Amino acid sequence: MSQIISIQGLSKTYKSGFHALKNIDLEIEKGEIFALLGPNGAGKTTLISIICGIVTPSAGTVTVGGHDIITDYRATRSMIGLVPQELTADMFETVWATVSHSRGLFGKWPDPAHIEKVLKDLALWDKKDSKLITLSGGMKRRVLIAKALSHEPQILFLDEPTAGVDVELRNEMWGLVRHLRDSGVTIILTTHYIQEAEDMADRIGVINKGELILVENKHELMQKLGQKQLTLQLHDAIDTVPAALKQHQLVLAKDGQELIYTYDSQGERTGITHLLTDLAEAGIRFKDLDTSQSSLEEIFVDLVRRDQ
Incomplete structure (x- = not known):
């Protein structure tokens, strides 16, 4: 152009x-x-x-x-x-x-x-x-x-x-x-x-x-700026995130039946691969997963907040 x-x-x-x-x-x-x-x-x-x-x-x-x-x-x-x-x-x-x-x-x-x-x-x-x-x-x-x-x-x-x-x-x-x-x-x-x-x-x-x-x-x-989330629906509920998974900064939700992993596009492949490997080693099984990404509105609000 x-x-x-x-x-x-x-x-x-x-x-x-x-x-x-x-x-x-x-x-x-x-x-x-x-x-x-x-x-x-x-x-x-x-x-x-x-x-x-x-x-x-x-x-x-x-x-x-x-x-x-x-x-x-x-x-x-x-x-x-x-x-x-x-x-x-x-x-x-x-x-x-x-x-x-x-x-x-x-x-x-x-x-x-x-x-x-x-x-x-x-x-x-x-x-x-x-x-x-x-x-x-x-x-x-x-x-x-x-x-x-x-x-x-x-x-x-x-x-x-x-x-x-x-x-x-x-x-x-x-x-x-x-x-x-x-x-x-x-x-x-x-x-x-x-x-x-x-x-x-x-x-x-x-x-x-x-x-x-x-x-x-x-x-x-x-x-570049939009964060993504991977939500894992667990096969069995857990009370806390195992220590072996702390590095992934997972959030436990819905009465222990969901794990939420937040990541950016740069670390998408390696981060998810490591997460799935660590989940398997920790004996945590999941029955479904879902992904979502930040909207432009969320990115805009974050940019303006940073500029305050």
Whole structure:
């Protein structure tokens, strides 16, 4: 993949002295889904706002498609679609009018066929003549996405896109996101639903206190930092873990009928092999086993806790 967004030494300090961003370096690849995770106040929205030209950086550079966001802002903004958390359009406008108007703001010629396609993709076509004030919260969220897609951007920012929407709409929206990614659109999202990042993202970035503390391929991150557990259901219950097995730091659970072994991916093969050998030598038999792995949410919480 080629880089479509390049961020070097980016910082933002407000007049109050608050350091919202501290020396951020980040490359976003063309055509990927990149999830930016972080607690409230971590700097997610500030970072997005700078890239989109809404907030001015204090230091550093950002290029979008090779164009500097300051010196060539017209080119960079035309490449970007932003889905904010709130709809700020005139509530008495129709869906068709507000989406068409958004396209015109970016200097694009009217294209009714494209607007029709966007509205149909978002299940808004039957609402095209409805005023925004009459729409439900979920429908308004779809309008936000339609406005962001009206000028055919190459990059789409989704800032908490599914907050407060029902499960059905959330699934529909992520189906659209996958379709956009498949068509070559780069997606950058922030979300409090970490399960969404786990399901959707190609790469994960974690930001905390204005600093980017990790950027990693999702699968590599979960393999590297995610702990795994092997649960052994014993043939016969035991009262305590035998001394010969202490080195494995096993946890005895469920009235002595389960042994739980926690390990990481690096020591997976040798650790389990040694464990099974030692179990046999200790005369402990098991009738079934099960494995599980840390979720992205557990990894995220652990990363942020370490950074406190």
